Amino acid sequence: MRVPAIMLAISASVLACAGPGGGVAPTLQNGQPIPTFPPAANGQPMPTLPPPNAWQPIPTFPPPDAPQPLPTFLPPDIGQPLPTFPPDNGQPITPLPQPGGSAAMPVRLTPLAIWDPAAGNVPAVTFLTPAGWQAEGNVLWTHQWSRVAQLQTRIADPSTGIVIEWLPLQDFIWFQPPAGLEVPIGGNYQGKAFVPPVTDPAQFVRDFWMPGQLAHLQGASLVAINEVPSVAAAFRESYGGPADAFAYRLRYEFQHNGQVWEEDVFLALLYAGSAELTSWYVNFAYSVRAPKGQIDLNHGIISTVIASRTTTPEWEGTYRLVTQLFRQGIAQQMADTVAFGETLARYRAESQALQQQVTDERNASQDRIAALRRDSLGGVQNYVNPFNQIVVQLPIGWETYWTNAQGEYLIAPAGADLNEISSIWQQLQPQR
Numbered sequence: 001m002r003v004p005a006i007m008l009a010i011s012a013s014v015l016a017c018a019g020p021g022g023g024v025a026p027t028l029q030n031g032q033p034i035p036t037f038p039p040a041a042n043g044q045p046m047p048t049l050p051p052p053n054a055w056q057p058i059p060t061f062p063p064p065d066a067p068q069p070l071p072t073f074l075p076p077d078i079g080q081p082l083p084t085f086p087p088d089n090g091q092p093i094t095p096l097p098q099p100g101g102s103a104a105m106p107v108r109l110t111p112l113a114i115w116d117p118a119a120g121n122v123p124a125v126t127f128l129t130p131a132g133w134q135a136e137g138n139v140l141w142t143h144q145w146s147r148v149a150q151l152q153t154r155i156a157d158p159s160t161g162i163v164i165e166w167l168p169l170q171d172f173i174w175f176q177p178p179a180g181l182e183v184p185i186g187g188n189y190q191g192k193a194f195v196p197p198v199t200d201p202a203q204f205v206r207d208f209w210m211p212g213q214l215a216h217l218q219g220a221s222l223v224a225i226n227e228v229p230s231v232a233a234a235f236r237e238s239y240g241g242p243a244d245a246f247a248y249r250l251r252y253e254f255q256h257n258g259q260v261w262e263e264d265v266f267l268a269l270l271y272a273g274s275a276e277l278t279s280w281y282v283n284f285a286y287s288v289r290a291p292k293g294q295i296d297l298n299h300g301i302i303s304t305v306i307a308s309r310t311t312t313p314e315w316e317g318t319y320r321l322v323t324q325l326f327r328q329g330i331a332q333q334m335a336d337t338v339a340f341g342e343t344l345a346r347y348r349a350e351s352q353a354l355q356q357q358v359t360d361e362r363n364a365s366q367d368r369i370a371a372l373r374r375d376s377l378g379g380v381q382n383y384v385n386p387f388n389q390i391v392v393q394l395p396i397g398w399e400t401y402w403t404n405a406q407g408e409y410l411i412a413p414a415g416a417d418l419n420e421i422s423s424i425w426q427q428l429q430p431q432r
Contacts (some may be wrong), residue, residue, distance in 0.1 A: 106412035107131070109304065109394075114138065114153060116315055118340060124151060124315040128308035128392075128409065130301060133157045139315075141322070141340065143331040146171045146191030148322045155305055160294050164305055167209055167267070167285040172197070174278045191326060197271055197280045201225065201248040204282070205265055214287065217263060220254035228266070230376045231284050235268045243272035247284060247376075253292065263289035300395025303377035307393040313362070317355030321347055366391055370431075382431040391431060401428040 108131045113123035116139040124139050137153035147169060156163045173192040177183050183194045198204045202222055210218050231247035239245070247268035254261055268284040288295055288302055295302065311319070325334065325343065334340045344351065362369070370382050370391035380393035387405050394401055394411055400418075402410040402425040410425065412418055 106410050106416045106418065107301065109308075109409040109411070111308075111407040113312075114151070116318075119315055119318040120344065122314040122318070123312050125153060125309060125311050127153070127155065127310070128305060129155055130157070130305075132159060133305075141334075143322070143326060143334050143340075144188060144191070146323075146326060148326050148331075149319055151311075153309065160290060160298065161261075162288070162290040162294055162298060162302065164288050164302065165213070165286060166309075167213060167265075167287060169282055169285055170208075172280045172282075174280070175276060191331075192279065197278050199246075199269070199271075201246075201250060201267060201269070204267065204269065205250060208282070209265075214263075214265070216256070217252050217254060217265075220252040220263070222250060223253055224251040225249070228268075228376050230372055231268050234372050235270050235283060239270055239272065241272060243270050245270040260292040261289055262292050262295055263287055264295060300379035300397065303373075303379045304393055304395050307373040307377055307380060313355045313358040316358045317351045317353075318344065320354045320358070321351045324350075383428040384431050385428070386426050394428070402426065403428055 109128040110131065111126055112129055112135050113126045114135075114137040115121060116124040118139065118141055125137070127135070129135055133155060134157075135153070135155045137151070140150040140152075142148060142150055150168070152166065152168075154163065154165045171192040172195045173189050174194065174196045183189055185195060187194045198207065202225065205214065205217070226249045228247040228249060232245040235247065236243055236245040245268060248266070250265045250267075252263045252265065254263070265287045266284060267282055269280065269282055271278060271280045273279050286306065288306075290298075321344070322334070325331070325347075330343075334343050370393065373393050374380050374382055377393070379395055381396045382391050383394055383401060384390070385392055385403055385407075387403065387407075392403075392409070394409060398411040399414040399416070400412045402412070402421060404424045404426070409428075410421070
């Protein structure tokens with residue numbers, strides 16, 4: 001069953017509100033206002049995600065919403081807050097080389113990985129970073145939540161100030177508790193946070209992320225909201241059942257160290273169920289911030305980094321296994337490190353089978369996923385790596401594109417010095 005239209009008409013209704021400096025808040029690109037129904041917790045701000053140790057016993061009423069499908073295309077990038085802002089290194093802003101720039105310098109993209117010791121010390125997520133960029137992240141297993149892993153990643157360029165950061169995700173559920181059942185707002189109900197649906201993307205950002213990871217945006221001005229239909233359609237399709245989904249890019253401006261900064265916040269929201277029992281989800285959530293002008297100037301490079309980030313089949317297989325175990329109700333049995341490792345060892349065959357399933361799924365849907373990344377991010381073109389036949393997104397507008405067997409990429413503007421190109425590099429052609 002679908003959530004009532006008044007609750008999900010996110011593309012047809014709007015709230016006009018005053019921003020930090022007064023005036024009219026931005027609307028969606030179709031000119032319509034942002035919806036405000038239903039109010040979060042009867043007018044109270046939506047609570048932040050409880051910390052992993054805030055486990056509460058699961059009530060037994062109403063019955064679990066097991067008949068509703070769980071999303072299957074959700075990258076498990078569920079971060080706990082990293083420090084809310086990179087330290088100011090006091091260095092001047094240095095623009096990246098541009099396709100038609102006078103510097104004529106190639107940009108080298110190198111694969112990096114974040115490893116997960118708890119899952120057998122396998123690489124959990126991989127991504128491409130330009131030379132000189134910095135990356136940090138880790139994995140935290142949270143067995144009491146339906147999103148059983150918290151995987152955080154931040155990638156930053158010290159020279160330009162660009163920071164790409166993946167935001168915490170969560171699954172939610174909402175119903176009117178019957179007499180005798182007390183479920184606190186934000187509490188754990190069957191692994192989901194008990195919170196009324198929020199359909200206003202700006203309100204979601206304000207209530208869910210601004211108290212923590214995006215605290216620096218609390219006084220920011222929201223200057224634009226754009227819908228991203230391709231991501232919403234992919235979210236809805238991957239859910240596998242009746243649902244409504246919406247995706248957005250919100251641009252903020254704020255002051256930092258006497259300079260105007262911009263930040264783009266991306267998110268997708270999906271709602272399923274009925275007015276009596278609603279399950280809703282946030283996914284595809286990350287932000288990009290930089291001094292004003294740098295995001296647009298380096299759009300292609302930023303999109304390449306974002307598109308490259310993916311979980312490995314080895315780690316994804318473990319993640320799916322732990323998700324299955326969560327549904328079987330043995331979350332508390334894996335709550336400590338020793339028990340977790342012993343459980344994974346017992347289910348090694350199942351984990352390996354799930355790893356192969358992940359690989360097969362990605363091979364079958366590689367072109368569709370690549371097209372989604374290219375269309376939703378913009379500024380990139382698809383190329384096929386001749387060494388492994390993987391489709392990769394690289395920024396448009398450069399003269400030549402190269403790769404080697406180590407998974408590195410070199411993008412060069414016209415007139416660039418290509419002395420480092422040797423027999424180990426192969427030139428790429430756009431995917432046809």
